[in-house]
Amino acid sequence: MQASLYVTLSAQMALEQRLNTVATNVANLGTAGYRAEEVKFETILSEAGGREVAFTTPGETFLSRKAGPxxxxxxxxxxxxxxxxxxxxxxxxxxxxxxxxxxxxxxxxxxxxxxxxxxxxxxxxxxxxxxxxxxxxxxxxxxxxxxxxxxxxxxxxxxxxxxxxxxxxxxxxxxxxxxxxxxxxxxxxxxxxxxxxxxxxGANVNPVMEMSRLIEITRTFQNAAAAVAETESSLQDAIRGLGPSA
Structure with a gap:
């Protein structure tokens, strides 16, 4: 159960990084010669309970080489x-x-x-x-x-x-x-x-694509937050179940 919580939290950290890059790109739509920021994510494996669990790293930003108009x-x-x-x-x-x-x-x-x-x-x-x-x-x-x-x-x-x-x-x-x-x-x-x-x-930022990414990130972040809340609730129930009986 804790492993699933860590996975979800790592996903939220990665989403925050993506959100920051999207915000930076949108803010520079009118900046001459601006090159958009992108994020490269990596997945790491960890042993948890005898099985492999995949975690997403926050990601490394890099600058797009694509030319603007x-x-x-x-x-x-x-x-x-x-x-x-x-x-x-x-x-x-x-x-x-x-x-x-x-x-x-x-x-x-x-x-x-x-x-x-x-x-x-x-x-x-x-x-x-x-x-x-x-x-x-x-x-x-x-x-x-x-x-x-x-x-x-x-x-x-x-x-x-x-x-x-x-x-x-x-x-x-x-x-x-x-x-x-x-x-x-x-x-x-x-x-x-x-x-x-x-x-x-002009900037090589596609405003339609960036807004689509913003919507996607927001929805995914909300789903991840709901998963964290559900996991925490399950942990609390499990703790109460292990407590002394009346």
């Missing part, structure tokens, strides 16, 4: 990345990566993201433009030009599929493995990466 903005300082590429900005401890391609230019000509972090080139150096120069154009190969002058290139990086991504401030992610700069944009296969000026990437 590209939304047309027509702003020359907005870029969206098609394919599995990430822009790089300078974080406190080194480069961090983002799919939010909304940029700004300071009075000194520094190219920054909307959080004020320097945008990096393929070599990891901050980019600068002429704040008084012609309009900025950015090619699909990430080359930045002003008029006829090529002034640099956006750093677009590919992250190792096995890398652990950790969310940091400003919608970016830190990777436990350094990103590799993409230098050849002429590949014509599943790994093709393109930079689209005048677009921004």
């Amino acid at each position: 590209l939304i047309k903005t027509d702003s020359p300082l907005d870029v969206g990345v098609q394919g599995d590429g990430w822009l790089a900005v300078r974080g406190p401890g080194g480069p961090v990566y983002t799919r939010d391609g909304r940029m700004q230019v300071t009075a000194a000509g520094d190219l920054q993201d909307l959080s004020g972090r320097p945008i990096l080139d393929p070599g990891g150096s901050p980019l600068t433009v002429d704040p008084e120069g012609p309009p900025i154009t950015i090619g699909q190969d990430a080359i930045i030009s002003q008029g006829t002058n090529q002034i640099g290139a956006l750093g677009v990086f590919r992250l190792d599929p096995a890398a652990k991504l950790t969310r940091v401030a400003g919608g970016a992610v830190a990777s436990d493995r350094p990103g590799q700069p993409i230098l050849d944009f002429n590949q014509r296969d599943a790994t093709t990466v393109r930079v689209q000026q005048g677009f921004q990437e």
